[in-house]
Amino acid sequence: MLLQDIEQPIRIELSQDRSYDVVFSAFDKLPEGLRNANLRPGKCLVITDTNVAGHYRSRIDSVLKDDGWDPLILTLPAGETTKSPKHLQAIYDAALAWKIDRQTPVLALGGGVIGDLTGFAAATLLRGVPFVQIPTSLIAQVDSAIGGKTGINHEEGKNLVGVFYQPKLVFTDTTLLYTLPRREWLSGLAEAIKHALILDEAFFAWIESEMSRILARDPEVVPDLVYRAAAIKAKIVSEDELERGRRVLLNFGHTFGHALERALGYGTYTHGEAVALGMKAALHMSRRFNRHLKQSRAEKVLERITMPPIPSSLGIPAVREAMSSDKKRESDRLYFVLLSKLGDAYVTDDVTPSDIDAALAHALGRP
Amino acid sequence: MLLQDIEQPIRIELSQDRSYDVVFSAFDKLPEGLRNANLRPGKCLVITDTNVAGHYRSRIDSVLKDDGWDPLILTLPAGETTKSPKHLQAIYDAALAWKIDRQTPVLALGGGVIGDLTGFAAATLLRGVPFVQIPTSLIAQVDSAIGGKTGINHEEGKNLVGVFYQPKLVFTDTTLLYTLPRREWLSGLAEAIKHALILDEAFFAWIESEMSRILARDPEVVPDLVYRAAAIKAKIVSEDELERGRRVLLNFGHTFGHALERALGYGTYTHGEAVALGMKAALHMSRRFNRHLKQSRAEKVLERITMPPIPSSLGIPAVREAMSSDKKRESDRLYFVLLSKLGDAYVTDDVTPSDIDAALAHALGRP
The missing domain is CATH 3.40.50.1970 (Rossmann fold)
Known part of the structure; x- marks a missing residue:
């Protein structure tokens, strides 16, 4: 429309x-x-x-x-x-x-x-x-x-x-x-996809089918994209104004994403790019606990968000270290937002260091 | 107690x-x-x-x-x-x-x-x-x-x-x-008296009768004074958290008081002293519109709040000028909190320049 x-x-x-x-x-x-x-x-x-x-x-x-x-x-x-x-x-x-x-x-x-x-x-x-x-x-x-x-x-x-x-x-x-510069468009698109993945499977399926037109900023699909993604944010905020509960689901991809931003130094990736990579890691981890998750469909969409290559100097231990120090406040615990299926997210802190490493290896393409 | x-x-x-x-x-x-x-x-x-x-x-x-x-x-x-x-x-x-x-x-x-x-x-x-x-x-x-x-x-x-x-x-x-230094004690006392005057006649009568012990900070009356004055503030705040209505009654004496502070330069009087003088002016104005107000009882209590003498250089026009420029924001109107009787306040902006001058002349002792 x-x-x-x-x-x-x-x-x-x-x-x-x-x-x-x-x-x-x-x-x-x-x-x-x-x-x-x-x-x-x-x-x-x-x-x-x-x-x-x-x-x-x-x-x-x-x-x-x-x-x-x-x-x-x-x-x-x-x-x-x-x-x-x-x-x-x-x-x-x-x-x-x-x-x-x-x-x-x-x-x-x-x-x-x-x-x-x-x-x-x-x-x-x-x-x-x-x-x-x-x-x-x-x-x-x-x-x-x-x-x-x-x-x-x-x-x-x-x-x-x-x-x-x-x-x-x-x-x-x-x-x-x-x-908007193309890179900023893609960065925002990562957040829109995130909204679909955590709460709205039909919207995700729509993004999947319209991805080429979305990337081209076709005026007939851009309003749909923005409206539906904004509606998800609005719904979550209406339910949890002060971030005491459900609103935390919006952090899907962010535990990894923040750590990547930190390990690489702010500015290497845009926030959206880091979140896109973070979602790739979170999807891998989600799949470990939810065998029926169709994570490859989500990854395929995310792969179309092109971004600068990951510097080969970036090691997994550095990201893991950044993840711990990203717990800004003493009482913060390291938690992850995962998907049970496309359009359905939940929070857990019950993951092992090897789960984290495997997810990072996958996102960074380090087998 | x-x-x-x-x-x-x-x-x-x-x-x-x-x-x-x-x-x-x-x-x-x-x-x-x-x-x-x-x-x-x-x-x-x-x-x-x-x-x-x-x-x-x-x-x-x-x-x-x-x-x-x-x-x-x-x-x-x-x-x-x-x-x-x-x-x-x-x-x-x-x-x-x-x-x-x-x-x-x-x-x-x-x-x-x-x-x-x-x-x-x-x-x-x-x-x-x-x-x-x-x-x-x-x-x-x-x-x-x-x-x-x-x-x-x-x-x-x-x-x-x-x-x-x-x-x-x-x-x-x-x-x-x-x-607490004595001057600060008296300054706070002016605000406590203000609370009594706007909302609680019985509390005012108690202050009136216990004034000597209050001035001496007798440990048997200080807790009563604080408790009853705080309770009035609490009541008004509970009714009007964001100052959209009734809370403005707490500004009794403040339109004049702020202007005095401003005209004299901040620091000459404490805030409480300026409010005490401001209440004297507001009481005089209140009496003009409310003939049965027993303003002399209130003034007698306020006179016991000793303060530095009013500089003879301070003219009424200077205070009136400060009053206009105290309307910090364009849409602020000059309003006055007045008493219909001891313990009962209301707001009005329906006063003439000569009402204001008469009230100031009275408060500053300039007949």
Whole structure:
């Protein structure tokens, strides 16, 4: 289907007044989305980054002004290092010097970095102002913009400072994805596949059959991909807002993936690429415990997410070591999200070191 | 009554799992209080300031260790300037380098500054860790430690960055107040009187009759004073956690008080002193609209809160000017909390400039 065919927003059902919609719509209908979320024209603050600003800064400015908004747009450097106290302070300074009030919306126009940082700023300005996510990357549209995780990094690790803070609206225009670099598209695709694998076998089968069109970003399949993947994230978040239970299933592939990112040094692989490799390991481990799992179907799809070759210098012991030190907090235990079948995930910590080694050997192609 | 006679904690009733107790108990029973709040011995982080550390640092260290806790105590400079991004970062650094986890409690041992700052750190570390208030000043015991307002200052104004974050426990030992400097005692007393005036006529009558013993910090009346004033704060907070309604009544005397603080420059008066003067103005204005208000009884009590003389250079126009510029945000309106009678407050913005001038002239003794 095409973007304009999506009429129904995805509802995130939460208690009190925290429910909100993920609206699928063309960019120029943003003012309508804001009104439907009970946000009335006045001042608003837009946070974006240098990459996104090049494509969309003047567009969002005119779209908002046309409806009577008075937007102040702050463009921050692109990249993970922007999730820092320094850039958080830059948002505070801009917002407060501009005399925002408790009704002034703060809009994040960007990917996961801008969304996380802006959400944290919105949560903490004047003890909370309205927050709107306008995700511009696939990973943000299907994952990070939904669910209220906000925060910044600390030198001790990623996302160690933050809060849960739900947006009033997630406004998703899938046509923004056509300007995304290919590698970022594939990285987001890994997360979409992850959502299918943990909860929705039919969606996985659809991805499997449409993979070529998905890779080509065919406008007739992209909206389906985003909508269905976002719906899975929405469902899990609605059931477990504060990550005390089921939400942990979203970490499928992440125990291995984080360890790979760490062992290789951040930046070698994108997060999505590391998760794709991590899922390959997790699928192998899942199969060990669940003999009927059709892991080869899943692996075949994942193999189409091309990525830089694994450096031959990377040894399995190094990844295993990174896995232990990735237990950031003392009380963290090493746990794995596994699949009993395609579309059905569970959590376990009952695995042996040799299970882990075998899974890693498989994912890294080291027989 | 004596501290040990208070058996019943004050309950703050909030939705979901956010309810908590204000427990009145001697300092050495802190571990019992922590257990009752479902906090189990392990690591904990204690934030305090140089003033409080001199009295209680070694005591809290040994009390916690005796029950199996492993406390890390961080002592920050005393004073309002500690509510800054720099000291917030110092807490993050200490906590994360020490590898706290989501179960590690963070304890604030101090007055309002330490409580607000520590609460904000607890709210934002790992998206929220358990937070415990151990208020050591009167103003903190009756007001700031209860209700979940946390935050830091920004150069644009006080408390502009923060969140609502409820503690798991407020642990109040009224005997800590005997080491408080007299001026701070009086400052807190102004807030306690404010609570009585807005909501509890009987409590006001009790303060009126016991004022001499209160000023002398008689151990037989101090626990009553703190308990009854804290109970009023607790009641209002339970009804209006996020300050969308009734909670604003707690600002009785504050529209004038803030303007006085601002016009004189912060530091000339303590916050409580400024509020005491502000209440004098608000009482005068209240009487204009409510002819049967016995404002002279209230003023007589407030006059016993001695404070530095009002500088003769301070003119009424300067205070009025500060009042307008105190409307920090564009949409803020100038409103006043007034009394219809002792123990009954309401909000209005329907006052004339001459009402304001008359009230100020009265409070500043400028006929």
